[in-house]
Amino acid sequence: MKKILFIVIIFLAVFLRLYNLGVGDLDTDEAKTALGIDYPQSFVLPGLAVFSQILFGVNEFSARLPLALSGIFFVTICYLFFKKFFGEEKGMLAMLLAAFLPSNIVFSRSAFLDVALIFNWLVIIYFWFKYEESASQKNLFFLFLALFVCPWLKIQTVYFLFVLFTYLLLTKKWLFWKDERFWLLPITFLPLCFYFASDPNKLYDLMTYNNKLIGKSNDFFLVAKMFWHSYGVLAAFALLGLIFSLRDFLKRNRDKENINIFFLLFSIILLVVLYFLPKQPYYYVWPDIVVIYCLIYFLSKISNELLKKSLIACFVIISLWTIYNQTCINKERCCAGSGCFWQTEFFNVEKQISKNSYDAFYLDTSLGFLAKWHISPETKKLDNFIWKRENNNLEDKFLLYLHPSTYESNPTFFSDYRIIKYPSLVVVYK
DSSP: OHHHHHHHHHHHHHHHHHTTTTOSOEEHHHHHHHHTOOOTTOSSHHHHHHHHHHHHOSSHHHHHHHHHHHHHHHHHHHHHHHHHHHOHHHHHHHHHHHHHOHHHHHHHTSSOSHHHHHHHHHHHHHHHHHHHHSOOHHHHHHHHHHHHHHHHHOGGGGGHHHHHHHHHHHHTTTOGGGSGGGGGGGGGGHHHHHHHHHOTHHHHHHHHHHHHHTTTTOOHHHHHHHHHHHHTTHHHHHHHHHHHHHHHHHTTOOTTHHHHHHHHHHHHHHHHHHHHSOOOGGGGGTTHHHHHHHHHHHHHTOOOHHHHHHHHHHHHHHHHHHHHTOTTTOHHHHHTTOBOSSSBOOOOHHHHHHHTOOEEEEEEOSSSEEEEEEEOTTTOSEEEEEEEESSSOOOTTOOEEOOTTHHHHOHHHHHHOTTTOOOEEEEEEO
């Protein structure tokens, strides 16, 4: 029975991440991944996106496929991790929650790279605690591989070192250097050092980007709103699980003490980080691991089996309803121009073009493709601009779009961002 349930959950996880994967034009950062552009995110994944297009054709489905597979692998590693350290039942529950988690599905269905980031984090956590359970040279070697390989997939994996180091400080009573894992942590910085050594200007670009965005919109209400948009009512239940975990820690009721301390620490640090980060939707896939943990912790406090199973069923139904309303999955809602739950009121590009009510400016972005700006005849302002690749055999539908008036409201930001800069006017047509 468990094998059948395992197969069903995997099938649903694959279906929800691959069904209609090519529907919807690429967003801006998706374009960079699809084009294989080198920027401070990943050495490997943009190349995999290009390789995928070589195999399956130049289209949105192929560009997004490597990240969809990352989301599927995340579901699998959730099962392995929670089964290993919390038991078979919680392993299946973690797998079920991960398979239906709205934020994970939405960003597995895009060419954003953040799903790969949380996959990296969970792989490192898995081997970190395997070594803690059994301090063998074999487990230390696999942890070394995880710390070395994962940052090449997503450079921001290095952020996780702060959590690991803080955990060592707390659990080793400040004698962190006596733990062999501590001496492996610097390995994670190798891809980052290699990246900036290859082009020192990129360090300036990254610092400029961060200085313009970090802390600009820190607000507890906005953080709560982003959590609600990403997880819905699941965020409220996860918060209850976090509160229960904190209560048990303070009461010293610590079953599996170290691993629960780790997740409690991870949750608190992540909340602080999200408070200071820009309120971009892709950052709110980062809490997926702790949301799953907190939901499981909450459910573990319910002794009534019927109530527990009813809540699990409710979690799945709520997730499916949230997923159904996503434009990247439901083609009809996409054509209705209703916008995504995490980004409001995107224009439907094809409809706007077909109405022929816009003057458009083609611009050279110096990225190997053209930008097409659409000017509203009513407001005479930039309502959106669309990027299209240059010098290849793409269909006309392969378009990319920004938020309305993004460039117009942030000219200084774009002037300092080396990748974008000010595009030069090429053609005007009506």
